[in-house]
Amino acid sequence: MPVYFRLVFVTIFVSICGSLYGQNTKGSISGKLWLDNSWSSTIYLSHIPTFDDMYVMSGEMIIAKTIIDSLGYFKFDIDFLPIDENLFRLHIVKKDDSPATLIIGGKDENHLFFIANRSSKIHLTGKSAYPPFKNVIFENSIENIAFQQITNHFFIADSMASESSASKRSLIENQLEEDLFLMADTSKIFLVSLYAIYKNRFSSNYFLNKDFYTSYVNKWSKQDNAYFNSFKKQLPNRDSGYLTGIIAIVCVMTVIGFVVGKYSLLKTNNIQKLSVQEKKIYKMLQLGASNQEIANELNIGLSTVKSHVSSIYSKLKIKSRKGIMDIK
């Protein structure tokens, strides 16, 4: 085969591979919604930095917008998204509303959460006009099928609970809690698993299920992202009680040490106020000498010694010999 034929063949092969590679890595989110003319024809894409921000709406969170055509189709190119999977929100608004409008609950609920990265290829289909994102079906996205299952399961159980008597509601809520624990425990996709944890209102049942949460944090310990870090920050830290106790003890000891030190220093300073004779007697008192021994040693009368000792007590603001011996 001539060389230029080989060159052409290689060039074509490389181009095809390149284009196929490009197609596989260029991500997109597309879908079809059933909308009436009360809705604006723009759909917005927002980045949700943590699960705690799911119901936060701010214009700064909107990272892209695109047009929904007259048949309800839309498409975002998402090759600017992070490489790692993140949480996102799609939302639409009523014609009179600001673009940054979040509607929660009711027939006008206007948003949908999903996870994606820059190479995700997500297609979704709405199944109802009101609310437009209710029972949305994801195609070719295992992560979002699992994610949506949690949303749907929670919605169904929550609706049933709302419609039920107090005792039945309690049973439904318990079952929902167990189901969400199971979903969190068995999902191999981290954000799906964490979503189940959040839907399970972990902050209100942490102490009842402390072992589960401890093993959950250990299981995903290699995750280093804002979603996991934000979650971990909210877990009551079991060690923090001990740490607080230790800090408190150290503080108390420091204060006591400071007071004792200052007291001793005060006494030491007061020693300077003693006369020459009193200093001699003070030193002997520190060695444990009796009044008689001091009198004998200094060759003075016992009553004089007593008078000096009384004066020393007064100047050092102490009441006994033990007080003298405690002064360092």
Next chain:
Amino acid sequence: MRLIVFLLAVSLTALGQRTDVKEKATDQVGMRESFSSAITTLERNFRLDKDSKTEEITLEIPQDSPKFELKVGSSVSSGKLTIEIYDPKGVKQGNYTVGLQANSEKETTGRITKYFKQPHSGVWKIKLIPEQATGSVWSEFMIYE
């Protein structure tokens, strides 16, 4: 002397009353209650002007109430506002936050609608937590008896 003390006390009381009236006039712009045979409808509207003081709406849901419905909406043109709904057990039943940077032109809006069949009886709380927020809050509650 007694007359001076009396006049001072009267003046302070009058001053305190005026302050209360002023606060109500600026913070709570609308409040309405209506009753039908089985439904009590309450409306509470607030206007915020760079406010950062948390407000709380409390609602007493009677025993055996078959349904409780609430709608809270807010629009913020600067600052941040969080709405949180708590049932009598202290469980958060819904929340959202709307926020906007001061130099943004457009406003941010949030609306939440919830209804509960056979709701927990007792005091439900709706917390309005503004952070330097300017905007308005409107709410409607329907308590069925």
